[in-house]
Amino acid sequence: MRIRAWYAGAIALAAGMVAATAAVGQDAASTAQEIEKYRQALQDGNPAELWEARGEGLWKKPAGPKNASLEKCDLGLGPGVVKGAYAQLPRYFADVDRVMDLETRLAHCRVTLHGLTPAQATARPFGSPDNRSDNDALVAWVTSESKGATMNVPSAHAKEKEAFALGEKIFYFRGGPYDFSCATCHAADNTRIRLQDLPNLTKQAGAQLAYTTWPAYRVSQGELRTFQWRLNDCFRQQRFPELGFASDASIALTAFLARNANGAEFKAPTIKR
Amino acid sequence: MDSGRRDALKAGGSVSLLTLLAAAGWLKPGEAGAQGAWNKAAFEAKSIPDAYKAFGGAPAQAKEIAFVATPDIAENGAVVPIGVTSSLPKTEQIAILVEKNPNVLAASFDIPAGTEATVTTRVKMGQSSNVYALVKADGKYYVAQKEVKVTLGGCGG
Amino acid sequence: MADPMRIRAAVDAGGVTEVKVLMSHEMETGQRRDAAGALVPAWFIQNVTATHAGKTVLSAQWGPAIAKNPFLSFRFKGAQKGDKVQVTWVDNRGDKRTDEATIA
Numbered sequence: 322m323r324i325r326a327w328y329a330g331a332i333a334l335a336a337g338m339v340a341a342t343a344a345v346g347q348d349a350a351s352t353a354q355e356i357e358k359y360r361q362a363l364q365d366g367n368p369a370e371l372w373e374a375r376g377e378g379l380w381k382k383p384a385g386p387k388n389a390s391l392e393k394c395d396l397g398l399g400p401g402v403v404k405g406a407y408a409q410l411p412r413y414f415a416d417v418d419r420v421m422d423l424e425t426r427l428a429h430c431r432v433t434l435h436g437l438t439p440a441q442a443t444a445r446p447f448g449s450p451d452n453r454s455d456n457d458a459l460v461a462w463v464t465s466e467s468k469g470a471t472m473n474v475p476s477a478h479a480k481e482k483e484a485f486a487l488g489e490k491i492f493y494f495r496g497g498p499y500d501f502s503c504a505t506c507h508a509a510d511n512t513r514i515r516l517q518d519l520p521n522l523t524k525q526a527g528a529q530l531a532y533t534t535w536p537a538y539r540v541s542q543g544e545l546r547t548f549q550w551r552l553n554d555c556f557r558q559q560r561f562p563e564l565g566f567a568s569d570a571s572i573a574l575t576a577f578l579a580r581n582a583n584g585a586e587f588k589a590p591t592i593k594r
Numbered sequence: 595m596d597s598g599r600r601d602a603l604k605a606g607g608s609v610s611l612l613t614l615l616a617a618a619g620w621l622k623p624g625e626a627g628a629q630g631a632w633n634k635a636a637f638e639a640k641s642i643p644d645a646y647k648a649f650g651g652a653p654a655q656a657k658e659i660a661f662v663a664t665p666d667i668a669e670n671g672a673v674v675p676i677g678v679t680s681s682l683p684k685t686e687q688i689a690i691l692v693e694k695n696p697n698v699l700a701a702s703f704d705i706p707a708g709t710e711a712t713v714t715t716r717v718k719m720g721q722s723s724n725v726y727a728l729v730k731a732d733g734k735y736y737v738a739q740k741e742v743k744v745t746l747g748g749c750g751g
Numbered sequence: 752m753a754d755p756m757r758i759r760a761a762v763d764a765g766g767v768t769e770v771k772v773l774m775s776h777e778m779e780t781g782q783r784r785d786a787a788g789a790l791v792p793a794w795f796i797q798n799v800t801a802t803h804a805g806k807t808v809l810s811a812q813w814g815p816a817i818a819k820n821p822f823l824s825f826r827f828k829g830a831q832k833g834d835k836v837q838v839t840w841v842d843n844r845g846d847k848r849t850d851e852a853t854i855a
Contacts, residue, residue: 352667356745359665362675363716368820370757371775450777515745540673543777543819594669632797637814673818692816696782700816709808709827710767716818718780 360594369461369538369590372545376462379455385435394430396423396463407463408470408587411576413478420484422575424549425567427459446566447550450543457536460547464536467587472533474580481576484569488577491570492522501559503574507531517594522578529585532578537593545590548575636689636699642726645691645698649728649735656736658682659727663714664740671721671744676700677714682731685711694723719744758852760836768830768854770801770809772823772838780815796821798841803830830854 380391380403396406397414411422417429424446431442448454475481495502506512507522521527535548549566552574556564564571636648646652662677678688688711689702700717711729719725722743729736754775762768774796781793795815801808808827830836832854839849 355665355667356669359667359669359675362663362665363673366771366773366822366824368773368775368822370773371754371820374757375754538820540818541670543672631810632812637812675822695816697814697816699814701814702812703825704810706807706809708806708829709825712826713809713811714822714824716822718778718816718818 360592363540363592367538367590367592368543369465369536369545369592372458372461372536372538373465373590374462376458376460376465379459380462385431385437387434387436389434389436391427391430391434391459394427394434396426403463403466405467405470407467408472409474411481411484411572411579412475413480418480420478420480420572420576422549422567422572422579423460423463424456424547425572427456427463428567443567447547447553448544457545457547460549461536461545461590464587464589468589470587472529472579472582472585472587474576474583476580484573484576485580487570487573488575491574492577497560499560501561503555503559505559506555522581525581525584528578528581532582533585533587534589534591534593536589537591539593541594633699633702636702637697639698640696642691642693642698645689646728646735648699649689649730651735653728653735653737656680656682656729656738659729659736659738661725661727661738661740662712664725664742666741667743667745668719669745671719673716674719674742674744675714675716676725677712678727678729679710679712680727680729680731680736682711682729682736684732685729686732687728687730688713689726689728690715690717691726691728692717692719692723693726694721695719698726753846753848756838756840756848756850758836758838758850759855760830760852761855762830762832766828767826768803768828768836769826770824770836770838770852772799772801772821774799774821774823774840774848776819776821776840776842778815778817778819778821782815794842794844796840796842798839799823800839801825802837802839803827803834808836 383390393400396403397409397412398406407423410426411420413420414426421429428439428442431437432439445452445454446456448457476485492503504523506519510521512519520531522531532548535551536545539546549571552571553564633648636645639645639648658681660679662679664676668674676690678690680688685705687702687704690700691698692700695718701715703713705711719742722741724739725742726737726739756775757773758770760768760770776796777794778796779791779794781790783791785791793815795817796813799811799813809825811823834854835851836854837849837851839847841847
């Protein structure tokens with residue numbers, strides 16, 4: 322049994338659930354406390370730094386048909402300004418006359434500066450061990466340059482207001498075989514899946530806690546996961562159609578959730594279970 | 595492990611002879627100097643007593659060995675922080691063993707003079723288990739253990 | 752080629768240098784099966800050596816139970832601010848990587 326549990330993912334998962342039950346059977350408060358200690362112990366030495374380093378290299382290294390770097394990419398605070406840029410995204414960009422989130426803007430820059438086709442620039446939004454994603458690395462680096470910045474997503478432009486309103490609508494939109502919405506799991510206090518607390522994204526504290534802690538190195542996957550990935554996986558868990566990478570819906574939902582986090586300190590990339 | 599050995603042999607060029615000998619289990623730790631030794635017998639041990647044998651002796655319990663920054667409960671077995679510190683004089687080696695892993699030995703550290711007898715790393719755990727800190731000090735082996743509960747196995751999800 | 756390590760090293764007032772290392776490595780156990788049911792071969796760092804001024808300050812032997820993208824921290828005496836610490840790992844395929852950091 323022991324050996325098989327190690328071998329087979331499904332069986333290991335079952336064993337894990339049994340272990341979880343046993344743990345919960347103890348004093349729940351002390352369990353939560355011990356899990357908190359576990360999380361604390363991981364903070365010092367976050368493998369997300371490996372992605373940040375690779376992303377910085379990708380940003381600075383000339384690449385693509387135009388053999389140019391991304392150093393002139395304007396993330397909203399001027400060409401080449403990375404520091405603090407993520408804390409003010411998504412935002413309206415006059416040069417394309419639309420609202421863009423970080424991923425969309427990076428793809429835009431990889432098209433305009435590197436000379437990639439839009440399809441090439443968005444070909445691999447999320448990485449896996451044998452197929453790494455440049456997007457993951459670039460997002461890790463850009464977001465790390467906003468660590469400590471205060472979330473300040475702008476809403477002055479009409480298109481920014483429009484994106485926020487659309488994102489809000491998507492958040493409450495029920496559909497799919499389970500008749501789920503984002504709000505089904507994220508609009509009440511003190512809910513959780515197994516040991517994972519679910520943030521109430523309709524309240525400021527919950528919205529801030531959630532948005533400011535992505536991207537994260539997920540120890541369960543051994544991968545850096547972006548906020549985009551988080552949204553996509555929520556859609557999968559809702560049994561929704563796939564959320565198109567860099568789509569208007571994705572940008573709008575991000576705009577809604579990012580702006581709800583305004584006023585909070587950005588803390589990512591973090592490390593999570 | 596055999597396939598690992600073949601891989602190492604195939605790799606050729608960049609690998610020193612010592613590494614090859616060590617990988618093949620022909621060298622005991624210490625024989626190859628600081629780099630290249632790999633205690634194959636210990637790493638293949640399936641139980642704590644077998645691992646003790648591979649290291650060459652049954653250890654005595656020692657309260658001078660402490661776990662630091664090691665949680666009682668790990669949220670995910672894929673990454674479990676383990677820190678070991680020894681206040682035993684002349685600590686020269688610290689090994690971390692996980693009783694219920696398929697191969698119990700996770701890591702062994704040689705501590706030269708001038709280096710503090712404290713190391714921190716992260717291990718995988720397939721399930722809740724006792725974790726052993728085996729310490730060699732002044733030529734003798736000592737041990738301390740701690741139970742770590744795992745809420746999600748290191749290979750599940 | 753493997754990605755660079757992230758090494759941070761800082762010396763405190765008492766002359767103790769703390770070194771923290773993150774390595775980019777799969778640390779494949781050799782016990783996992785792929786989607787087709789075939790065993791994924793073991794692939795893991797076996798040896799880690801840290802040196803300062805030509806002297807080994809830590810050497811380690813690892814098995815595949817060390818977590819993916821390994822983390823290691825240790826402390827040693829005798830280094831000054833501005834000195835270099837070098838870390839080398841070698842895996843069971845013979846891949847090797849050496850990086851260094853300046854002690855802060």
